[in-house]
Amino acid sequence: MTENKAAPRWLDGTESRMWRAWIDMHRHLDRVLEQNLADAGMSMADFVLLVPLSESPEGQLRARDLGAEAGWDRSRLSHQIRRMEQRGLVARVDCETDARGTFIRLTPQGRAAIEAAAPGHVESVRENFLDLLDPSEIDLITAVAERVLERVRPRA
Amino acid sequence: MTENKAAPRWLDGTESRMWRAWIDMHRHLDRVLEQNLADAGMSMADFVLLVPLSESPEGQLRARDLGAEAGWDRSRLSHQIRRMEQRGLVARVDCETDARGTFIRLTPQGRAAIEAAAPGHVESVRENFLDLLDPSEIDLITAVAERVLERVRPRA
DNA sequence: TCAGGTTTGCTGACATGTCAACAAGTTGGG
DNA sequence: CCCAACTTGTTGACATGTCAGCAAACCTGA
Numbered sequence: 131m132t133e134n135k136a137a138p139r140w141l142d143g144t145e146s147r148m149w150r151a152w153i154d155m156h157r158h159l160d161r162v163l164e165q166n167l168a169d170a171g172m173s174m175a176d177f178v179l180l181v182p183l184s185e186s187p188e189g190q191l192r193a194r195d196l197g198a199e200a201g202w203d204r205s206r207l208s209h210q211i212r213r214m215e216q217r218g219l220v221a222r223v224d225c226e227t228d229a230r231g232t233f234i235r236l237t238p239q240g241r242a243a244i245e246a247a248a249p250g251h252v253e254s255v256r257e258n259f260l261d262l263l264d265p266s267e268i269d270l271i272t273a274v275a276e277r278v279l280e281r282v283r284p285r286a
Numbered sequence: 287m288t289e290n291k292a293a294p295r296w297l298d299g300t301e302s303r304m305w306r307a308w309i310d311m312h313r314h315l316d317r318v319l320e321q322n323l324a325d326a327g328m329s330m331a332d333f334v335l336l337v338p339l340s341e342s343p344e345g346q347l348r349a350r351d352l353g354a355e356a357g358w359d360r361s362r363l364s365h366q367i368r369r370m371e372q373r374g375l376v377a378r379v380d381c382e383t384d385a386r387g388t389f390i391r392l393t394p395q396g397r398a399a400i401e402a403a404a405p406g407h408v409e410s411v412r413e414n415f416l417d418l419l420d421p422s423e424i425d426l427i428t429a430v431a432e433r434v435l436e437r438v439r440p441r442a
Numbered sequence: 443t444c445a446g447g448t449t450t451g452c453t454g455a456c457a458t459g460t461c462a463a464c465a466a467g468t469t470g471g472g
Numbered sequence: 473c474c475c476a477a478c479t480t481g482t483t484g485a486c487a488t489g490t491c492a493g494c495a496a497a498c499c500t501g502a
Contacts (some may be wrong), residue, residue, distance in 0.1 A: 138408055140408060145424065154435055157437050163437045175486090175489095178298060183453085199378050203489095205491075206488085208388060210491075228401065228497075229499070230451065252294055258438050260305075262437060263430060265300075268300060268316075271427070272308075279310055281414055283314050349480075350480065359482060362460075363481090364481060364483080365483090387467095443502100445500100445502100448497100449499090450495105451496090454493095455490100455491090456487080456490085457491095457496095458487100458489075460486085462485095464482085465480100466482105467478100467480080468479070470477085471477105
């Protein structure tokens with residue numbers, strides 16, 4: 131090849147305006163949602179793990195499966211579970227059928243916490259995001275997000 | 287008031303599908319861009335600070351102004367600048383006219399680093415995001431992002 | 443059976459982000 | 473001028489996230 135680095139295609143005005151708005155929107159939206167959950171005594175990290183647990187029929191999941199639901203690696207999950215266990219939100223239970231395994235079980239406090247936090251969180255997602263979009267925009271953004279995901283999601 | 291908490295308006299199928307795709311897209315897009323910069327020897331945090339510095343006519347900015355550009359608080363900025371200073375990317379220079387102030391100055395290495403990293407970063411933003419959108423989608427997403435920003439941006 | 447590879451979860455070291463508090467400097471009303 | 477309020481940057485403690493590596497348990501093919 132005679133050329134492995136073309137001149138960079140810098141962003142034009144329209145593109146950089148969008149990119150900046152996009153980045154800023156994320157930062158602030160995350161901050162608002164995080165703040166909203168903090169008012170209910172939990173972090174986004176807590177929430178992300180408590181939701182799949184509370185939706186599980188048994189009220190518990192293998193650490194492996196919880197990690198997959200949240201898209202977290204094992205290490206991060208283990209650290210976070212330790213902290214949540216110390217706060218009484220979850221408990222670790224040995225797995226009978228696979229001695230390597232650990233079930234993460236929602237405690238009554240954990241269930242109370244997620245049930246207390248969830249309505250306010252959903253309301254905040256609506257107030258600060260969904261309710262600002264009309265149905266056609268929701269459809270289009272869904273399509274875009276899924277298209278981008280297809281590109282950036284780790285190859286299965 | 288007879289009622290301060292209505293029944294939560296949970297997300298319907300369309301909404302939750304969008305919300306999930308949205309969250310996942312962000313997570314993976316951030317990861318891909320971070321990885322791309324890591325290949326050039328820097329983090330997104332480095333990049334975010336080096337860009338305004340490199341665009342400044344003097345090659346330096348007051349810490350105050352750099353923080354405002356990046357939308358960072360003073361503490362985070364100070365810690366990050368210390369780490370970047372240790373790696374030789376920036377230097378701290380006293381401000382003559384305000385003894386409280388500190389200029390953050392781009393070093394030659396810092397400039398070399400940002401100039402080496404920027405083209406690949408822009409290319410990655412295009413490959414993994416912008417080039418997947420057509421112009422009307424870009425316009426719509428810009429409008430949506432700015433509308434949401436208006437709602438979630440801290441009140442000036 | 444059993445040796446090698448894989449899966450699972452944990453840990454410690456380190457990098458990064460948040461928070462409250464501090465110290466020094468600047469500013470503005472009286 | 474002077475003092476209270478504000479601004480600016482730093483620091484230390486702590487919370488969180490990443491990474492490499494460990495050890496135990498599981499699985500699989502010869």
